Amino acid sequence: MAGDRGGAARAVPSFQQLILTLQAYWAERGCVLLQPYDMEMGAGTFHPATALRALGPEPWRCAYVQPCRRPADGRYGDNPNRLQHYYQFQVVLKPSPDDVQDMYLGSLAALGIASDLHDIRFVEDDWESPTLGAWGLGWEVWCDGMEVTQFTYFQQVGGFECSPVTAELTYGLERLAMYVQGVENVYDLDWNGEGISYGDVFLQNEREFSAYNFEHADTDALMDGFAKAQVECRALLDAKLALPAYDQCIKASHMFNLLDARGVISVTERAAYMGRVRDLAKDCCAAWLASRDGQNKAAGG
Amino acid sequence: MAQLLLEILSEEIPARMQARAAEDLKRLVCDGLKKEDLTFDKVEAYVTPRRLALVIDGLPEKIEDSTEERKGPQVGAADKAIEGFLKSAGLTSVDECEIREVKGKEFYFAVIETKGRPTAEVLAENLADAIAALPWPKSMRWGAGEVRWVRPLHSILCLFAGAVVPITHGGIKAGAVTQGHRFLAPGEIKVKDFKDYEAKLKKAKVILDSSQRAEMIKEGAEKLTAAEGLRLRDDPALLAEVAGLVEWPVPLIGAIDGEFMELPAEVLSESMRAHQKYFALETEDGKLAPRFITVANIETKDGGAAIIAGNECVLRARLADARFFWDRDRQASLESRVAKLGEIVFHAKLGTVAEKVDRMESLAAELCEFIPSADRDKARSAAHLAKADLTTAMVAEFPGLQGIMGRYYALNDGEHADVADAIAAHYSPAGPNDTCPMEPTAIAVALADKIDTLVGFFAIDEKPTGSRDPFALRRAALGVIRIITENGLRVPLFEVFAEANNLYPPGVSAGNVMSSSQASPDIGVVSHDLLSFFADRLKVQMRGTGVRHDLIEAVFATPKPEGGAEDDLVRLLARVEALSAFLDTEDGANLLTAHKRAANIVAIEEKKDNTTYGGKIARDLLEQAEEVALFEALDVARGRLQALLAAEDFTGAMAELAKLRPPLDAFFDSVTVNCDNELLRANRLALLGQIRAALDTVAEFSQIEG
Structure with missing residues (x-):
């Protein structure tokens, strides 16, 4: 059965081809193609091109791949579906176009998922990021019962109303690729169509980082790092440097995730840590909005 | 007479909100029409994942001057x-x-x-208001607009008597067109009226009526199931949900990989149901079959082959995950997990789940006294382990499996089967259709869990109000009632409430000072509040069986034979049943009237004289034969009543009361209570006072209406 779910004699796209196809598709629809943000983060939403650009009045369209780190999801390379490091393909469109659902379905077609052969469904899924102080409504998109994309209309980020509203499409690239390639183990994914598999690239990474996340990460250093990032973020906010401040917020968030994976954070402490990250995120968003106001005025004058 | 047709087309509406939205739209529009004195013959609302529709027949075309x-x-x-x-x-x-x-x-x-005006004009204002007022549980903005809807709006179709009603919402102008199925028949459809609309939608692969979609799913699924010699497991909630996920339902059957069939059946069905919305199938003997039904939203040229293959693949991944949890969870015993419950907060004021478990252990052991053949040690062990599965990966993933997984893990750890079964059953009954625990150990743990919760929340004054019951205390109380009555347990609730209260630390438990400014309520007060909370639940529960609420009130107000407020639910219900049957007889109804008469007279005179009547009766002051007869009848009855009540023969007690009816009627017919002779009057009032008291030992008749 493997492979050709796209029907007819279409070649099965490799993992990297999938990314190239999505990039080309969204570039044609006015998206600025960005590269991954160079920091560890739990989701593509944290990239300033989404989290911060979703705020304020300016139109914005972009697309990028973002590596995501979820330390607690590590399985030492043993689980065929779970990874502590994986890729999201992120598309943001602001304001959300009226035909954004059709645009999205077009991208699936471009990937070889024909909507007349597969059961594509928009299933309620409200999105919320307690650490970003953000929420939105939308769906998880199912293809034959498999969740392939998170589709969200942002309503708030950092506690601020999003107006206009940004549509965020987050493709889970590994899942999507497994689906398109008909592969049941992520490590068997064909990466480049020329014999390199996902396992060749990432299996050792998963093993070593699972050990790091669960066993070796220095919790004292992480707690210390969390506190320092918090302090530095505040100092940068005082200096009205929204973007560097936000970097510190991302850093704090990732260190919290690592501490969580190490199991050293109790349930009550957990809420408190998340509250601290959220406070930083909110203030960074406020600073970002303020800095953009200034720039608009400068541009206008 | 003319027809109104309204359709609001949007992006996919969450299944759980659909039925309510259709009802709300109907209500809002009808209320608006009523205000304008517009009458009509018939109204119907419909909903699919993408559209809300309303049709009203028999509206006048214009409102006359x-x-x-x-x-x-x-x-x-x-x-x-x-x-x-x-x-x-x-x-x-x-x-x-x-x-x-x-x-x-x-x-x-x-x-x-x-001035009269065309109905269309009225509708235009009315419908726009109704649409704007439609209350979604969660709504959103989109694009650069400010208007809110559950998901972005795409079009509005609004026709009255065949002509477009020019309404606008969120920048969208109403027209005469809609769209077919998103994938099977995209494109615009122009419609004339409802009949045309429904027919054209069907042609465009949209079944408008959700009950019809549910029917199609059920029929199709049963056909596929029967073809494999299997049975579809009844699941009305899932059926309703799935009917809200598709416009063109196509049931398909898929296979569960044999290697996963060794997982607990509940894990399989919950994996399929919670995440994938698949229906479970069973074999002739009721066992879970290695097949599932999924419902697609499209027909494909390959007969759904790719869809089935895809779904099977997804299920394999899901079950591989479940197996990972199953394997990993079993590496640590339940016993070793108990300590971790100290990290889970039960309630900010009531402490952690570990503390709750400690209290449950003691309370479950104490409760064994009232549960025939219960074993204190087993009850204690089961209570100790009851919540441990909350720390397992499986329950974190599938909260609906709490208790059930605990049972599997306990058996795996070599715990006694009674203990394991009690862990599984202690959350029951979870609803009116759920079964009650019937085994002694399970009963003890289930009661301990619920009573601990009820007493704790009442002690910190977190009682349900109106429709708000965030801690499901109503369900807990109903659970206690059902477990006690269905098992015929004689539980002195006040004593148990006090015991449960004592297990909470000072500062939480009732009767202790919570802070310098605020004293917690007395445990007596809490117990009484709880019992009247139980009485309310009982009234609601008995309403279904036709028992009047005032009878329950009357029996709750009747003291125990040994004195004090009644807190034995079994005796209480026996009394309610006997009373209910008695009042249906002629004797019962008449005696009730006579009691009221006696009680009224006595009450009025008591108020006048500022005294209480009912004391000793002077035999020699009984002048008339009817007085004597009543006195003697009462004397006989009283002795028998005492014995009957002690034996809890309430039907017998009622029959005894019935014998008082003829002498009481005769008394009222011929004896003047308020006579001029003050001594005679007082004596007669005392007699009536005693009649009232005797009747009230059986049930507080004054609480009964009618």
């Missing part, structure tokens, strides 16, 4: 009265009124003329 005359105050009345009248009639000056003579006096009359 109308004249209304209103009589006002007399000419020359106070200014205030005249002003008020003018205002209510929508006039500004008396010059606009007519003056007419009525019975020789002059009155102002307002003649209010309302």
Whole structure:
């Protein structure tokens, strides 16, 4: 059965081809193609091109791949579906176009998922990021019962109303690729169509980082790092440097995730840590909005 | 007569919100029409994942001109009265009124003329308001707009008598077109009326009526199931949900990989149901079959082959995950997990789940005293482990499996089967259709869990209000009632409440000072509040069986034979049943009337004389034969009643009461209570007072209506 779910004699796209196809598709629809943000983060939403650009009045369209780190999801390379490091393909469109659902379905077609052969469904899924102080409504998109994309209309980020509203499409690239390639183990994914598999690239990474996340990460250093990032973020906010401040917020968030994976954070402490990250995120968003106001005025004058 | 057709097309509406939205739309539009005095024959609302629709038949095409005359105050009345009248009639000056003579006096009359207008005009205002007012549980903005809807709006179709009603919402102008199925028949469809709309939608692969979609799913699924010699497991909630996920339902059957069939059946069905919305199938003997039904939203040229293959693949991944949890969870015993419950907060004021478990252990052991053949050690062990599965990966993933997984893990750890079964059953009954625990150990743990919760929340004054019951205390109380009554347990609730309360630390438990400014309520008060909370639950539960709420009230107000408020639910229900049957008889009904009469007279005279009647009766002051007869009948009855009540033979006690009816009737027929002789009067009132008291030992008759 493997492979050709796209029907007819279409070649099965490799993992990297999938990314190239999505990039080309969204570039044609006015998206600025960005590269991954160079920091560890739990989701593509944290990239300033989404989290911060979703705020304020300016139109914005972009697309990028973002590596995501979820330390607690590590399985030492043993689980065929779970990874502590994986890729999201992120598309943001602001304001959300009226035909954004059709645009999205077009991208699936471009990937070889024909909507007349597969059961594509928009299933309620409200999105919320307690650490970003953000929420939105939308769906998880199912293809034959498999969740392939998170589709969200942002309503708030950092506690601020999003107006206009940004549509965020987050493709889970590994899942999507497994689906398109008909592969049941992520490590068997064909990466480049020329014999390199996902396992060749990432299996050792998963093993070593699972050990790091669960066993070796220095919790004292992480707690210390969390506190320092918090302090530095505040100092940068005082200096009205929204973007560097936000970097510190991302850093704090990732260190919290690592501490969580190490199991050293109790349930009550957990809420408190998340509250601290959220406070930083909110203030960074406020600073970002303020800095953009200034720039608009400068541009206008 | 004309028809209104409204359809609001949007992006996918969450399944759980659909039915309510259709009802709300219907209600809002109908309320608006009522305000305009617009009548109609029939209204129907429909909903699919993408559309809300409403059709109203038999509306008039226009509202006729109308004249209304209103009589006002007399000419020359106070200014205030005249002003008020003018205002209510929508006039500004008396010059606009007519003056007419009525019975020789002059009155102002307002003649209010309302111009008729086309119904369409009224509808245009009305529908726009209704759409704007539709309350979604969660709504959103989109694009650069400010309007809110559950998901972005795409079009509005609004026709009245075949013509478009020009309404606008969120920048969308109503028209006469809709769209077919997103994938099977995209594109615009122009419609004339409802019949045309429904038929064209069907052609465009949209089944408008959700009950029809559910029917199609059920029929299709049963056909596929029967073809494999299997049975579809009944799941109405899932059926309703799935009917809200598709416009064109196509049931398909898939296979569960054999290697996963060794997982607990509940894990399989929950994995399929919670995440994938698959229906479970079973074999002839009721075992879970290695097949599932999924419902697609499209027909494909390969007969769904790719869809089935895809779903099977997804299920394999899901079950591989579940197996990972199953394997990993079993590496640590439940016993070793108990300590971790200290990290889970039960309630900020009531401490952690570990603390709750400690209390449950003691309470479960104490409760064994009231549960025939219960074993204190087993109850203690089961309570100790009851919540440990909350720390497992499986329950974190599938909260619906709490208790059930605990049972599997306990068996795996080699715990006694009774202990394992009690862990599984202790959350029951979770609803009116759920079964009650019937095994002694399970009963002890289930009661301990619920009573601990109820007493704790009542002690910190977190009681349910109105429709708000965030801690499901109503369900817990109903659970206690059902476990006690269905098992016929004789539990002195007050004693148990006090015991449960004592297990909470000072500062939480009732009867202790919580803070310098606020004293917690006394445990007596908490117990009484709890018991009346139980009485309310019992009333709701018994309403279904036709038992009047006032009878329950009357029996709750009747003291225990040994004194004190009644807290034995089994005896209480026996009394309610006997009373209910008794009041249905002629004797019962008449005795109730006689009791009321006696009680009324005594109460009135007691108030007048500022005393209580019911003390000793002077035999020699009984003058009339009817008095003597009643006195003697009462004397006989009282002795027997005491014995019957002690034996809890309430039907017998009622029969004994019935014997009082003839002498009591005769007494009222011929004896004057309030006679001139003060001694005789007091004696007669005492007699009636004793009659009242005797009846009240069986049930507090004064609480009964009628």
